[in-house]
Amino acid sequence: MNIEMALLPGLVRDTPRQVCIVVDVLRATSTISAFFERGVREIHLGANLDEVRAIGARLGDCILAGERGGMAPPGFDFSNSPTQILRAPAAMLEGRAVAFSTTNGTRALRQLVAEGAPLVLTGCVRNGPAVAQRAIAEARRRGCDVTVIASGRENGAKICLDDVIACGYIVHLLRQGAKLDNRPASAVAQLMAEDDDPDYVQLDHAATDLSDYAGEEEEEDFEEEQRNAITRYPFIPWNAVSGSGEKSPTPRMAEEGATLALRLYQSYISEYNDNPTQPSRRAFLAAFNECSGGHHLLRYGWAADTAAVSEAGVCDIVPYVDASGEGLVLRR
Amino acid sequence: MNIEMALLPGLVRDTPRQVCIVVDVLRATSTISAFFERGVREIHLGANLDEVRAIGARLGDCILAGERGGMAPPGFDFSNSPTQILRAPAAMLEGRAVAFSTTNGTRALRQLVAEGAPLVLTGCVRNGPAVAQRAIAEARRRGCDVTVIASGRENGAKICLDDVIACGYIVHLLRQGAKLDNRPASAVAQLMAEDDDPDYVQLDHAATDLSDYAGEEEEEDFEEEQRNAITRYPFIPWNAVSGSGEKSPTPRMAEEGATLALRLYQSYISEYNDNPTQPSRRAFLAAFNECSGGHHLLRYGWAADTAAVSEAGVCDIVPYVDASGEGLVLRR
Numbered sequence: 073m074n075i076e077m078a079l080l081p082g083l084v085r086d087t088p089r090q091v092c093i094v095v096d097v098l099r100a101t102s103t104i105s106a107f108f109e110r111g112v113r114e115i116h117l118g119a120n121l122d123e124v125r126a127i128g129a130r131l132g133d134c135i136l137a138g139e140r141g142g143m144a145p146p147g148f149d150f151s152n153s154p155t156q157i158l159r160a161p162a163a164m165l166e167g168r169a170v171a172f173s174t175t176n177g178t179r180a181l182r183q184l185v186a187e188g189a190p191l192v193l194t195g196c197v198r199n200g201p202a203v204a205q206r207a208i209a210e211a212r213r214r215g216c217d218v219t220v221i222a223s224g225r226e227n228g229a230k231i232c233l234d235d236v237i238a239c240g241y242i243v244h245l246l247r248q249g250a251k252l253d254n255r256p257a258s259a260v261a262q263l264m265a266e267d268d269d270p271d272y273v274q275l276d277h278a279a280t281d282l283s284d285y286a287g288e289e290e291e292e293d294f295e296e297e298q299r300n301a302i303t304r305y306p307f308i309p310w311n312a313v314s315g316s317g318e319k320s321p322t323p324r325m326a327e328e329g330a331t332l333a334l335r336l337y338q339s340y341i342s343e344y345n346d347n348p349t350q351p352s353r354r355a356f357l358a359a360f361n362e363c364s365g366g367h368h369l370l371r372y373g374w375a376a377d378t379a380a381v382s383e384a385g386v387c388d389i390v391p392y393v394d395a396s397g398e399g400l401v402l403r404r
Numbered sequence: 405m406n407i408e409m410a411l412l413p414g415l416v417r418d419t420p421r422q423v424c425i426v427v428d429v430l431r432a433t434s435t436i437s438a439f440f441e442r443g444v445r446e447i448h449l450g451a452n453l454d455e456v457r458a459i460g461a462r463l464g465d466c467i468l469a470g471e472r473g474g475m476a477p478p479g480f481d482f483s484n485s486p487t488q489i490l491r492a493p494a495a496m497l498e499g500r501a502v503a504f505s506t507t508n509g510t511r512a513l514r515q516l517v518a519e520g521a522p523l524v525l526t527g528c529v530r531n532g533p534a535v536a537q538r539a540i541a542e543a544r545r546r547g548c549d550v551t552v553i554a555s556g557r558e559n560g561a562k563i564c565l566d567d568v569i570a571c572g573y574i575v576h577l578l579r580q581g582a583k584l585d586n587r588p589a590s591a592v593a594q595l596m597a598e599d600d601d602p603d604y605v606q607l608d609h610a611a612t613d614l615s616d617y618a619g620e621e622e623e624e625d626f627e628e629e630q631r632n633a634i635t636r637y638p639f640i641p642w643n644a645v646s647g648s649g650e651k652s653p654t655p656r657m658a659e660e661g662a663t664l665a666l667r668l669y670q671s672y673i674s675e676y677n678d679n680p681t682q683p684s685r686r687a688f689l690a691a692f693n694e695c696s697g698g699h700h701l702l703r704y705g706w707a708a709d710t711a712a713v714s715e716a717g718v719c720d721i722v723p724y725v726d727a728s729g730e731g732l733v734l735r736r
Contacts, residue, residue, distance in 0.1 A: 083412075230417070336664060338671065
């Protein structure tokens with residue numbers, strides 16, 4: 073099983089083989105998590121306020137949620153604020169349907185469904201461990217890979233740093249989950265012994281000639297470094313081991329987007345000496361406050377939302393997209 | 405002046421306002437650097453071996469460079485190996501023209517020229533400080549911004565981690581350069597005093613209500629954290645100060661791609677406790693050896709190339725694209 077990460081929805085590859093986890097941490101997928109935490113039955117997605125009004129008219133009794141300038145528009149029950157939902161009276165939410173407007177999130181979910189993704193889940197920091205666990209189980213069952221997707225900004229045209237950080241957290245959990253459950257220590261040794269693919273024998277057009285390297289004053293150090301590198305980084309990508317511990321037919325490099333997101337996540341978490349598997353709210357809060365999405369929330373007085381989306385692993389619900397009826401519906 | 409970073413050539417925004425630095429560190433832009441370091445006059449770019457053969461036929465006397473399966477194809481003088489170029493006899497290179505094949509690099513350079521970039525430079529670790537300095541000077545002179553662009557893999561469809569790391573180094577240098585030359589300490593204080601844009605007043609629909617936050621057990625800590633955050637991260641992007649120290653008409657958020665690349669770069673460099681302005685070869689070597697591009701070079705016996713592309717600031721030459729004649733030509 074490969075764990076991949078797409079920095080934008082347009083960068084997902086081989087979608088029909090991917091269990092997809094879509095992340096729009098500030099705030100759509102966190103808001104979706106909050107709705108389900110408070111007991112809503114289902115969430116119908118629209119790409120703008122008019123679509124949501126139309127869904128509302130079709131469904132009859134339902135909650136309308138969306139925002140204009142940071143506030144719920146006239147006639148809407150909620151804005152796009154997890155805090156507002158977490159605080160609302162239970163009677164407003166339990167067992168009800170929601171029509172919810174989210175531009176980038178809806179766009180990403182629609183695109184993945186249209187491209188034939190076998191399963192599309194929504195992820196955030198709040199449900200990180202739950203969504204990672206579910207994705208691994210579903211990918212195994214279906215013989216698929218897992219891709220974590222950052223929704224991005226401006227209709228998926230621009231990288232959204234907060235999404236990539238949250239994706240890094242989920243990639244970390246996926247990687248831990250896949251390793252802890254499935255990778256016997258001997259599998260690596262076995263793989264190395266079997267790694268006799270003729271494409272990957274060590275050639276020598278440059279390596280044998282290291283002492284010739286122009287401008288090189290520390291030949292021995294350099295040769296030593298490179299010998300260490302070859303030992304330290306053998307061609308054994310961590311994702312080359314399938315669930316059964318057998319060698320995959322085509323061992324592939326770890327997806328570089330996943331490495332990037334993981335490194336980014338770790339760079340924030342390490343500032344607080346947090347355990348990356350159980351990060352503190354404080355670490356995510358500091359990270360998101362550095363992002364333009366977090367700046368925006370602070371400036372507009374939604375500071376409590378930044379804290380709410382930073383709570384790791386407080387929700388066990390894994391919303392999935394049901395596209396079998398009219399429009400896109402999220403169920404739990 | 406804004407410093408931006410595009411993770412793929414397709415993600416560059418507002419190209420006609422960008423002084424562009426294209427990076428394909430393993431190995432095309434490092435190879436280009438090596439050619440100029442050894443005294444070649446100009447480099448004509450082709451997107452494949454046939455294009456390069458055609459350029460060679462047109463120019464008559466020139467060096468042919470390209471690769472198939474890691475080696476120079478029949479009739480070619482060089483493969484895509486900086487080490488091979490750095491080691492070659494001076495008589496083979498000095499004052500000559502080169503026809504050079506590079507898939508992703510040529511594609512990125514062509515695209516940016518077609519989109520109307522005012523200036524396109526090639527950057528790598530070897531010429532990092534020189535290209536950063538030149539880009540800042542040119543952007544000031546032209547009233548432009550600077551974008552650093554990772555060439556990516558597979559025709560710009562896939563993120564290339566080694567490129568993003570090298571871009572992070574150049575973003576760091578650009579940021580240092582812009583700050584050191586131009587940002588008086590008082591400019592930030594002045595900006596904060598002037599930051600009275602009505603769009604950014606502190607609203608209170610959630611912030612005043614923090615103690616209500618559902619599930620919150622450490623109210624005071626949380627409020628304190630968020631108050632600190634608001635103080636710590638005021639809406640003063642580092643790039644809001646123009647060269648003259650005046651407030652830009654539209655202060656913009658730091659581009660999130662640039663932050664991402666910078667964080668990624670720092671995460672590798674900090675493992676070696678290197679000064680990010682003067683990173684060691686050792687740190688880049690370890691970083692690139694973790695990337696699939698570096699794996700590839702190790703496996704194919706081009707370990708010396710990984711070391712050559714990891715030498716920071718050894719080259720003062722800044723190649724630029726000249727598209728005024730036939731095809732794309734790089735000059736120094």
